[in-house]
Amino acid sequence: MALPSLFCLLHLLIILSNSPCSYSSSPSNSLPKGSSISIDHQNDHLVSPNQVFTAGFYKVGVNAYCFSIWFSEFDLQHDKNPTVVWMANRDVPVNGKHSKLSLYKDGNLVLKDADNSIVWSTETKATNGSLSLQLEDTGNLVLYQVNGHPYVLWQSFDHPTDTLLPNQPFTRNSQLVSSRSTMNFSSGFFKLYFENNNVLSLLYNGPEITSVYWPEPYLKIWEAGRSTYNNSRIAKLDSNGAFNSSDKFGFFVSDFGTRRRRIMKVDYDGNIRVYGLVDQNKGKKWVVQWQAFSTPCKIHGVCGPNSLCSYDQESGRRCTCVHGYKMKNSNDWSQGCEPIFKPCQQEVEEDYVVVPYIEYYGYDIDYIQNITLEACKQVCLSNCNCKGFQYKFDNSHYNCFLKNLLYNGYQSGFENTMYFKLPKRLLPSFRQPFGNGSGYHCPGHLIMPVSRSYDVKHGKGSFVVLLSVGCVIGVLEIILIIFFFVTTRKDLTSTAQSYFPVAPGFKRFAYAELKKATNNFRKEIGRGGAGVVYIGELSDDRTAAIKVLKEASDAQGESEFQAEISTIGRLNHMNLIETWGYCVEGKHRLVVYEYMANGSLAKSLESNKLDWEKKVEIAIGTAKGLAYLHEECLEWVLHCDVKPHNILLDSDYNPKVADFGLSKLFDRSSGENSSFSRIRGTRGYMAPEWVFNHPITSKVDVYSYGVVVLEMITGKGPLQMQPISVEGSARDQTLVEWVRETIRACNESNNRVWIQEIVDSTTCGEYDTHVLTNLVKIALQCAEEDRDARPSMSQVVIMLLHTEKED
Template sequence: MTMSSLFCLLHLLIILTTTPFTCSSFHLLSKGSSISVDHKDDHIVSPNRLFTAGFYKVGINAYSFSIWFTENIQTVVWTANRDVPVNGIRSKLSLYKNGNLVLEDADKTIVWSTETKATNGSLVLKLENNGNLVLYQINGHPYILWQSFDYPTDTLLPNQPFTRNSQLVSSRSRTNFSSGFFKLYFENNNVLSLLYDGPEITSVYWPEPYLKTWDAGRSTYNNSRIAKLDSRGEFNSSDEFGFFVSDFGAKVQRIMKVDFDGNIRVYSLVKGQKWEVQWQAFSRSCKIHGVCGPNSLCTYSSKTGRKCNCVHGYKKKDPNDWSYGCEPEFKPCQKEVKEDFVELHFVEFYGYDLNFLHNSTLEACKQSCLNDCNCKGFQYKFDTGVYNCFLKNLLYNGYQSGFENSVYIKLPKSLVSSYQERFNENSRYVCPSNLTMSVTRSYYKKHEIGTVKALLWFGGGIGVLEILLILIFLYITSRDSSITAQSYYPIGSAFKRFTYTELKKATDNFSKEIGRGGAGVVYKGELSDDRIAAIKMLKEVSDHQGEAEFQAEISTIGRLNHMNLIETWGYCVEGKHRLVVYEFMENGSLAKMLESNKLDWEKKLEIAIGTAKGLAYLHEECLEWVLHCDVKPHNILLDSSYSPKVADFGLSKLFDRSAGEDSDFSRIRGTRGYMAPEWVFNLPITSKVDVYSYGVVILEMITGRSPLQMQQSSGGNSGRDQTLVEWVRDKINDDCVEEIVDVETCGEYDTRSLKNVLNIALQCAEEDRDARPSMSQVVHMLLHPELDD
């Protein structure tokens, strides 16, 4: 035996002896050995026993070679042969002596292989603690011939590099693990993107395709093309896209996955029993391309989830699969067939514009579509003061828009009329099949005259009743122009436009006032679907803000989705009336709770963390750069479990990320006592103004002192009022921390935790904006105080 071979053998023995073994599983697969599907205990297990590699059942007598989490929830994170499963008998994975790792089916057919070669030395296949399956060639030093981290399927593990050569491809469905239609990859312009690669079309849908790259917060000026989710829950990409998961820093197992519905999600394993979503790219799944296929409409509500429906005049192509969408029930482009349009309210079909007519009338748009055989319909949309027409050659990516945009679907006139009849069939009123009555007249039998009169009165009465019922029916259907599209726009949708009459009725003529502020008055109301809502009537926007501008801003607010932001259900814009409809919070505002002294230290700490997470989301994770500009206890609401939700975000000022953070304001915004010095000294306004206000709010929670009351009543030695921030700093300098804490909280707090929160709040309230941390840094410091010691 040569010295080199002896060294290799000793190296291999070291690997073997430093790895714990069990009798029923392997930790290494050596050259010339194999794993058989016939032996159910043939597995490769990672040294920490967190991951297992072996044959995983994906169907009846169908197996794939996969890697999964070992315990409890056997979640698959990688698969070698996802599109060609092997037989449940006599199939095996073998490590050939030439260095090739091969998966063979029962008939010896090679289903999958690494196509690697080793010239000399030892070969070892090992499953690492991080879930990476690695084929090592050991010739003096271990050398990686192949690793599963370079070829992910639909899942990315923490610290697994995602490169220019990587891609995540969704599974076909929840139970079908073969390759689906959605792919995460780096585009040629260096931007991390999501692609819908369907049976008929292909389109990029994330970042939002109508945005320019820099408007979406991305950069094309780095060709390294690499991204990674770290073990703490922070994701960063070379195109400057990044985010923090909502449980950032927690020591839990995580996975990042392109799900079968086309959404990217990051999951955390909670208590080893359940995967919970901690971040997702889309809060509204209907905006994902291709989810319902062509000629269909995607609708969503928080109660029923996502649903697909064929557009009127079309039928489902594959009864078991919405990916193939719907096909026409008629033959298109028949010259002898007259055509007309069905109008769908609150609907948009993204992309595939055949033509664009600027400042067009509705009739001109209809005529253009009727004259073009390839036109399937058109979008008629109000934008920047005029109506524009978008002729469609394909009806893809249909979804609820939430605004009064209409889509007109071109159909044969017979189907257009049946659309009306289809709606009438849902009427509760049923007319008699025979509207006439035969009456026998006799002039020579006087006793029958009374019978004839009775029959005449009875027939006349029925006629009057029918007329009344028809009038009532027409009145009901004419009250809301959107009711003709009822099949396509559920009343219980998550975000909708309300009428002023609806909200007036919901609030009992605006008699249930629950709060008021500089932006407007808030009323409690009960919506038609029995949801309890907070309805804010805005003051200032009615005089200067147009309908289009208000809709654009409220649309942005409606798209934001975070557990620590108040959920926006809809809006109303009629004349000068501007109202926003929010979810109702049982425990009201933080200001109210601070007055009632019902919050102990633990609740206050949770409120501080939750509020910071909500603001960090607004500042750093939205496509639009959203400043709150009025962070104060009145705008932090508490649900039944005292979890905080930031309210009134986005109404102060909305920005596009490409404009940069330094932006001009036409006037000072915010509330005295909570406002950053930048407002007073006319300095550029950035997200740090919210950071300052947040710091003051935290100091108010700790001290129980209102910054506004202190400025009004507490005089300082300098001859001016002393701010809350200055008062706290003086107390800390005098080593009187105990005097800072609200007397209602005394004896209930941890001194070390208190000092950490105080330090963070004072950092946030620094006069120099550059000395203040970002909100994501605040979240990190609150969750990991030990790292800042």
């Protein structure tokens, strides 16, 4: 009996020597060789030395757990939704019993499920020396081999999930993949990575299609401000909030320089956002400090095929099926919609429903130039694979874009019209979309919750309880949001002075700080009707333009400040001035902008610094900025004072539209027409609508833009012409009238080179006659007295770019 007992004892010792022991002591930042973190022990986790990060098992569903790293500020015992920054096994969760993470003596870090199967491992090997798994202060989980000096065998920073931490390198081998939803942490459809052309890109990798949607696919790489000429493929977000990539892409977060916790994340909706952890009265909250998309419907795949995406600030992003289609899966919009009719039935008569202001990007089965609408309809009707077409105006004629797939549909400010082909029997029931579409963010209804294959002994009871708890939490959240909104409104209305809510992300400066930055407002660099602009040096060494608004104590000064702040807080475009912050202190109202080295366009025109090439580029860039204001913002924005003084030039003479103190916002649902309490703008650049009290639309900015372009070409001011007599009274001839009269006179005298008569002879460099001739024609079209005869700014951009291509 003694021999068998001794044999069993030896066998047990051998098993114990090869199996990692449980690591259930008090939390530390390291896991030694041969130890385990068990899911069965609640306090089995690692904590970084600075107490900021925790690593352990995180619950992702019913009896489903992932080994994760999260911010310790949100303790699992007190907050059921901590901020997770990394997951080892996001797509294969482990059981809530008997699962463990083990560091084997051979150097392999292994995650095993309850049945002892390997779910995840680092697949590392250690040759000699000691081993240690450590959670660093940076949030990096590092496996060290120590043999004289530490050597990194593996680190979580090399394998990010959906989040990038400050100073975490993002390389050619890295990728951020979104989660499936807020409730489902498994891999979603959106990925940030370095493309083969060395450009940092966002990819939609859906169930049926794959497409890159950032940078904007319709732009050339250099038009998007990127460069393919690099081989390092590396990007990083530093602790101050500056992001830089080897493809020349970079940005500063809105609170740049403020020391706080930050994360950069590819959210489940496909947008990249940088969050900052901000102290608030009721605790800490993650606040968006930067985002890649201000128009979320432009993200590919957000609503699936055969659907339309719309957005407004109150209800957020919304998805709606195209008329004649129904939702494929009521729990998941990514699957889109399917037809309620049988396609390609020869005996069924078909026709079209027409929806304006709709864009469907890509999937053109054919592209026909200079075609009539009726001809385009017939081509689509005769093609079984054609699901509809877009009919667009481009370069003085209409083009037909036939669609074989309806992907990436969204409500657009551009004047695009979509024709959907349907059986005639479905046409009478058509109603305009976006009226009652389903909200994308409805909890538990439109986004598939996490679903795992772990069986629970008590049947569906736990699931029912969890669902009930989820519903209760959802109701409580809605009640709290309503309560917060009501109390906030009460606080605002009870204050002596009320302000428009400033978009999250602005830094609020103290008046003393800006006074010091400008050396007591010593150096003035600009002056206008709304205020004086000074140059200043901020505490983070950035050079800024600091605008001190006039009349801040009266109603007009206050309203101008509120209009400017609420407008610029929503804008993000390379041809619009970037705003870094503001100051509201007593009677002081200041706005802090990026400093533009070459000042205003007016200053450059006066000093004759611009050659013809720069002038053409400025005309194109300004048009792009205004087109964004009018048609791509979350709200329609009118500038109302477009003139050379409000177009600023950076060190490379790239134009940026500035000064939105006279702007007017329009809610998309209310249309463009609006009334104004007073005339806005500058004499000479103002459209006739202001004088004749006609409805004010975005076409007033188009008129002003036309005058600015003519001023650049001719070198003459908008009203510096000889006086003319009109119906017995004399007045100054406008620049627009002078150009038209000069062209008419040249044409009557058979002089076909009228461009030579109007161009500014003092401008340096040779000009392209074809380019300038077209530019003048476009400017005159913009400056038509009849607003309906003027193109939209998006059409102007298309015409300008087409002129460049022809050249």
